[in-house]
Amino acid sequence: AFGLPATTLQGEIAAVIWTTTPWTIPANQALNAHPEFQYALVEITGPAETAGSRKFPPNLRYRWLLLAQDRVQACLAAWGLSGKIAGHCAGLKLQNIRLHHPLSRAHKGYARSGPILTAQYVNLDSGTGIVHSSPAYGIEDFLSCKSAGMADEEILTPVMGDGRYAAGLPLFGDLTIWDANSKIVAALAQAGTLMHSERITHSYMHCWRHKSPVIYRATNQWFAGMDIAPHVGGKSLRALALAGIESTAFYPQWGKARLHAMIANRPDWTLSRQRQWGVPMAFFIHKETGALHPRTAELLEAIAKRVEASGIEVWQSITAEEMLGDEAASYVKNSDTLDVWFDSGTTHETVLRGSHAQESIFPADLYLEGSDQHRGWFHSSLLTSCMINGVPPYKALLTHGFVVDGEGRKMSKSVGNVIAPQKVSDTMGADILRLWVASTDYSGELSISDTILKRVVESYRRIRNTLCFLLGNLSDFEPARDSVPAAELAEIDQYALALAADMQRQTLEDFSRYAFHPAVARLVSFCSEDLGAFYLDILKDRLYTSGRNSRARRSAQTALWQITEMMTRLMSPYLSFTANEAWQSLHQSSGLDPQATIFEEAAHNVIEMPHAADLLAKWSSLRAARAEVLKAIEIQREAGAVGSSLQATVEIRAGQAIGALLKDLGEGLKFVMITSAAHVVIDPQLAADAVSVHVSALSHPKCSRCWHLRPEVGRDPAHPQLCSRCVSNLFGEGERRAIA
Template sequence: MCADTPENTLDYKTTLNLPKTDFPMRAGLPKREPEWLKRWAEIGVYDRLREKEGRAPFTLHDGPPYANGHLHIGHALNKTIKDMIVRSHQMMGYDARYVPGWDCHGLPIEWKIEEQYRQKGKDKDAVDVVEFRQECRAFADKWVDIQREEFKRLGITGNWDDPYLTMNYHAEAVIADEFMKFLMNGTLYQGSKPVMWSPVEKTALAEAEIEYHDHQSHTIWVPFSFSNAQGDLAEARVVIWTTTPWTIPSNKAVAYGPKISYGLYRVDATEEESWTKPGDLYLFADALAEDALGKSRVTEFTRVRDVAASEFAGAILKHPFNGLEGADGFWDYEVPMIDGDHVTDDAGTGFVHTAPSHGQDDYECFVARNWIDRMTHNVGEESQFLSHVPFFAGLQVFDRKGKEGKANNAVIAKLVEAGGIIARGRVKHSYPHSWRSKAPVIFRNTPQWFASVDKEVGDGQDKLGKTIRDRALNAIDQEVKWHPQTGRNRLYSMMEARPDWVLSRQRAWGVPLTCFTKKDTLPTDPDFLLRNDELNARIKAAFEEDGADVWYTDGFKEKVLEGIANPADYDQVYDVLDVWFDSGSTHAFVLRDREDGTDDGIADVYMEGTDQHRGWFHSSLLQSVGTNGRAPYRNVVTHGFTLDEKGNKMSKSLGNTIVPETVVKQYGADILRLWVAQTDYMADQRIGPEILKGVADSYRRLRNTMRYMLGALGNFTEEDRVDPADMPELERWVLHRLAELDVKVREGYKAFDFQGVFSAIFNFATVDLSAFYFDIRKDALYCDGNTLRRRASRTVMDILFHRLTTWLAPIMVFTMEDVWLERFPGEGSSVHLVDIPDTPAAWLDEDLAAKWSKVRQVRRVVTAALEVQRVEKVIGSSLEAAPEVYVADEALLNLVNSVEFEDVCITSAITVNAGAAPDGAFTMPEVEGVAVVFAKAEGQKCQRSWKILPDVGSDPEFPDVSARDAEALHELRAAGLI
């Protein structure tokens, strides 16, 4: 903005108030971020925040990640959102505490140790259980340390020195104690019922551990003959359809729908190869008969008559294997027909094969009839038929790797041999799989331990209801806010329909079900479970001292039962608790028991992915309402899943995974955090190389804004400060925008809406500041002397600095620290130790805002008109222009004339006229009544400000600058600066 002239050798560039800062344009985040992490640890930022007194507590309770591998992008998303919640609330005046935690028990870790054993040729069952558990503990401990450092590298704040671990002795003691509360309140029971069973992992699974994938299953149509029918039904057969042929040997009934229209059908002709023949009579639901007969290769058939559903009442069928040679009468039992509301005519035949040991609806039908004694136990833990089952003993449904075994084909072959099949096929359908092994599961009847969700809870805490289900449903609506609201709907529907909670797992690494059962006593007997408060206290104390491993040591039963009961009369239960019970109990040993927990044991926020509606949100609610009669959380925030740029699920096989460590090494953690802030995390979000480039560009724009402010604020002192009441309109307009934005930022942070917060701040910084306010005031900042206008602008810059750094600090934790320390480099200084400043509501000025909104509209037309001239190379800079502006509306004309409009438009001069636009004037359709006629500025170019003005040379001491610039130079000379 300067040049040397023969008349004046003064270098005008040295006289300008150009921005001065050492703040680098290039962030260098990957290299520099670890330095800030080290500094925060040294000055103890998290602990120093806890020392602030008189602040309302705010607690986000961490849903524990599993300690068994490096972080993936979902971990980074999850922990970053949590960090933004914690940091933003801290900076809004709360004591925002965050205790990170880990889930340490369970099958995935146990599975890893078993893999190591297999590689070494060791037999897990031959290893002492305590030794095995200690190896699991060491494995989890190793991964806790690894993940802790990976989380810290993302800038996550929290009590990293003292996290909670579900395998800590106190945690194990509390988990056992919480389990024993179910024991004492009457909701715990042992039942033999079908549960989802993993043949690969050899354990029962809860619904939360199940995911659904496409699976190709066998389909068969099997006819059952009547044994007690009269008339034409005596010769007819009822046809069922199933996708699980392996369950046919366990069939115990056939269900029909009381409201379905049925018919008796006669086969008249078939294809050459068919398992039916002319004259055969079959019963079908009318809506499904044609399809079923077609599958049976029947070419012609006759519907003989209507068959009322009532005709099936009391009917007895024969099992397809009834009387089969070599079966020794194994299937020679009655197969009753039963009515069931679950039977439909949407698919199949209208009759449902019922094996109560292998299906939930089937089981409930038998429970309703008090037929539990008719349950079968034909399938073992590896999905193999047990030795007592004729023909099929040892054959598996799925093998150890989750592949189809020989059971289905063997059953089908035997049905063909017995004349017990009329059609077969294959169908691809959604089928339950273990979310850990990814292998298909089966429904299998096994003795398991359950918490009843519909039995009255005998603890007297019935404000929300008398049963766990009622309490959970009422808590969802009465005690919790959901973000988004769809989370409420999802969890509510799950709670409405969920079965009893399967608490037991047949594994070794976990907290045992700390209970004893009386020998030679039925589970339905009131004395079956030993309930004793003193016993429970002893168990809890032992776990506090030595951890849950003590349960497996010799003599433990005798020790804890001494003086309470005869150990010889009781069996000790060795199943371990579902890990969801572990994590569902964390509210007790973290929120309730820790000094940095909460006074009432309730968290302000639980925040996890949408899959946790069936997982942690679900189990925590069940556990808490069962033991405390209330929800453990006030707010539940949910995020979606992370997809690649094309919207595909990430997969190593597809090569589309994004690893947090890779992003951090290339860009820095702040870029990853900024991606989180820019996305609508409550829906599924996308990430990839191109998206990250866009995020990095947003980052650069923000960084440049902050760098410009730092430069403009060089040497700013309190003596430079101007009271807002004395500021020019433009500065007061900026303060108005700040006051508006402060409300939006605080409301957004309170609502966990980081996308809304960041979008508002980013638009303000780039549109209102960089492209408007900074652009206009650049001339005054650089060229003015000690004017009110310049001092007011710098005061506003200081105010902006404190708001922008603190508003953005929860998101860009490293960059805002960098910006802060550039101005305030003290030894213990940190932006993360300060709060968002209070912004006076008095700064709001709606009338002023409305005025400047209209002024900016007129400015848009002027800048667009000048851009045309720039593109056509008529001018190089807007300072070469002195346009004429025509404003038709008198009120708008007065507004424009009341401001320094040439400064607003960054021109050397401007003329504002009343009236309509002359011919050929530049206009914009969206801004009516405003027109611009281009004209070049008249006068000489000021060698200091580059404005073209008629008063250049008016001061003989500085003949090549304008009067304004000459006055500034005189000030500098008087101060001895030039």
Template structure:
């Protein structure tokens, strides 16, 4: 940047006869050129902690209107990664900017502490001690989980604080705190009371490796190779009444990519309006399980593809819609049981045969159509993926092995028509990354239909402000399609589902609101462990009986709650509990994956218990990817840790990368990108340093100059500053932080560095100390420094505080206790200035050529001719054309020309011109302005 280097050159300006350096007002400041952020930032954090800046800010804003950003809790496991840094810094920018906009914007960070990942980490710890999990009591195991989570919170807390994130770090919310657990008990009790919570055997995503059910938000889709099979289900009755041609050897053909579910088949589903064809085989090719003359029922639109796949040819002998097959009896391919035809709208023509193998215990749509027809949710698979004893063909075998076994058995029994492998997107466990299965087990669900939860949630979505706007459609589609929320888990570490059931009839009605409150109060004193330490009678009043059957023997449920219910309850357990917070929150801010995670669980929990969303607005950011747009992965070696950037360059550089990024899409990061941002940082920092350097000795209380009394040039830059401040204000309100960075950087580079600061150097350095022009310029520089420091404070808190410390007249209070303030503006003829800048650009192009040809060495030694000069403009801005173009001489001409100026170079200011007094014994080379200053 030229601003500072030119002043250094000026420092050497002197005459052989006289040393003029002491007479020149060169910049002077202790604000260093080199930031040294990795070393200075920790010291600054220590000062903020000692001064309790967060507490001071709360006191300063105690009577201001509230703005509540509610922290989505990160999981307490492992050091933070670059995605954590992105999320927390964006939140911090929101909090800091809203505070400076005049709001009381408290920030209470939180942590999610229950769940499987912590259990697995603790299991590893016990294994290292040669202790098996079955030899450890549940109480000891849960205590170890609590200790592990606490240690992880301490690690992450320090890493978040190192990012410069301001908040109530000494009093965060933690989902394993006793009071939080107690309020979670109260929240699930609300659903039990209003009928929204029920227990039923429905198929859910199940991880056989982790041996637990999973929520939708815990499912990741990855590529997986499955067996694809076409299987015949033979007709178990005469179908000639549908069409006379349907006589003889008739089968309906299904296609599936989960052969392991064939043992659980109870039916075949068809589409009511789909046209089906009866195809008589005329050529079976090499297919040993197909013979000429037999009849296959296939969807007409898929007929040709299926025949090609099974290597056969045939003729259509009849057509009919699926509705005519309703409840017709077909047979399981190898079990002695019927597989009736069910008619359902879930059957499509996207792939397969138009007939769907239906196992109600292993699929949501299968379950729903089975429920309609009264079929049970039959599931022969145990929790670890082994088939139950007595299951034909696959007894005791694992589901991962069953695919190949089924293929071989179906081939041998004559039902398999074709098999191949298909690569497709398949659900996997978010923790162990193993393929999932759908498995019907007794689970607790929150109904999407009871109390109109789905419709109410959709209405709440419409009433919420979504940033970016596409977030609304994304979550709306998910809520419209989602099944009932499975909230039970078969693990140890979590808040229990505190329901008590009658051992005689299974009713849970004995768990009244009064009983739930009693349990919650016990949990407040002893934590969730208290539930597992006592039997059901401990939590019931003496003499309690079942309202349904009168039984008096009870048992407590042992499942724990889905951790998404924990975090989804934070609006109730945090926002409604802490005095400084309010509910609903003004903003939830998380990554785009939380449309199916925290945003959705919070929405459903709040709507289900309060009838409204827990938020007024939701902001979504993308994921961090490498420079090529690839997902961060240790195996790819493209992971960039925030700790590394902070150690090498400082947190403010990392924050500037975040602030400069358009978070509405995925955000790229690389060493080169960070290096570019460090250059942008240097531009902003050196601009502020130049401003501060020229304010040495300035006292805003005595040296201020009213805007109306400043030079037109200073009024112009104040006009630009006012526009910048208004734009930043609007961007802060709309969370467009990358535009703030763009505008500030552009202002520093173009308006200041590219024009204004060059224009005023001469008067700052060489005018008399109290000249009107210099006083006007210095008052303007103060306003520039003051405003820019405030504007960058939410983005670059460390640098802003450092600059504030060096700003003349700033009080001892931190910049982060200040507010944004509007900048005074004046009427400016923007069109006239635009015409001037267009001419100036042409002049600069001519200068570049002249310098290249060695016609002139610098602009101050040049004489130029310029056509079409608007003298009225120069007069209106109070500057000569020489001053506006920073040259020795400007003349009117037909074209832009550049030549060396006539005259003598002033040894003090280096301008070329005629000396004031050529005959003076000492100062004979000084220009008139410098002669007057030196003489004084």
């Protein structure tokens, strides 16, 4: 490998390996070098002149050392040696060179050799650049040896399940691995193969609960092969699962890449566990060959019936003799249990095709769980269903984050930042808790705090107050008797219904992709901006001053009833109690079955407006102009020029486009602006959609009923405190309201 003549290499050559787990050295079967690193053959010339008090390696019998070239200086300095590099080569050229076991001189039981293999995980951060490999006690070691062709039965496994070496292991039999560490180091020193030892502090595997160290140990297990095709031309489990991921919808979308990467890169699935509890793998295994009994499928069915009758513990009492008869002597009862993820991962069979089989809901519309379940329930459910059905058990996967406090910290009793859901429900109501969940973007962590809950309560109050207003103004409305045909509704009522239908359409689209927080935000905005600050504000005059059975009032109520029906149904998934209460109140006069609930209802079919798009565009422009008018009135109110808006008259100078829309409102203009008088002047000098507003106070007397300031108040001797509009609404034919 180094291109040196044999006559140059006088003396023995040693590859220097390093490890933080001396207890694995008795099971050493190979060395690992990086295929691309440069390795040096170093001739040892003696102790380093600067070694000082450092102890020269005792019993050192090697003249030549094999090290990673980039680690030569550091290693020689650490060991107190001097030397020179005689040659170097790439790690790949060292492959399959065999070396004696480091304990071969300590006991003949270790008189074996192992090859140098190549592995990408070797690094130059520390050590020698050559890593000792015990395939039974390290994942990387296992994989490198398996890739080199080592058979399972060739892997040495001297460590037993209790952490002790097998009794027959030379020098260290029956010792625990921790007790053996120091004895192994001493044996290496005695054999002249110990270059250096020291105590270091480093990260090591440990049990998260008990904080005690744990080890890797290769044992025989049952696996689900990811890349085995069940028959010629068939697809492997990995191929089926990856294809299934492509047909699955993910919410949020990043979940797809995450699950795909896990399936694409995962090893075979270890199905078995060695535990005293769990679902037994009820097999009978041939004592000599390790093969399953040829009637395994039949035996499993018989055992399953026993379990159904007597419970899972019955497996403990079943004997090979009663199940196999004369064959029992050749078989042993398997003691392994199933991975718990196999249990949860097969709910598609026990639920979708078991307890709910009559509903024919396989595959499920949705599986939803926390973001940790891509490697858990989502993962195992996908694999088991692909094993059984060839397809995923779900059409879609939804992943949510975890609840944290207002500062983004995990909930912790020790920190004192835990907010108990039951306490929130008890003090604020279940709907507040549900609204918090629905209004939070679940794709990330879900923050909760008293401050956040106060904001949720404010949103809830806005929604509930809106419902109270709607229901209060529908107390005398019977839809079958009082509804006004769509074409005869006042234009602003038509607009409100077009707005409601558009809101419902967007909300249902949100629901279809499980986007709840935009739906909640839209409902709150609809209640506060579209209804509270605009439509309902304008509507009050018509509801309170028009005749009880007038077309003007019934038109408004028709729109309100449609909006209430639509709103309650849309909010029922998350404001369940409030929605059901409001819906039952809405229908209480219609002979509704007391047991009926809103949860049996689909989305409401809001009356369709033939020219909905035109209405939405027109009134969007009008609302923008109205905002300018309200702003101008507010300026005058703050200046003390007017009190309420009904004490004002406005002159609106407008560009051509918006001016035409405002003029089309006619008498409805003052109702839209909530003023006692309003006028429009089209100004060609202004931009098409621009408005300029002049506000002035009116000096007319005030109608005691509608509060409008009108010049005719006091002229009717029979009704000296009323305006002509109120007189007509009370005692005459009533006003006609085509616009607002």
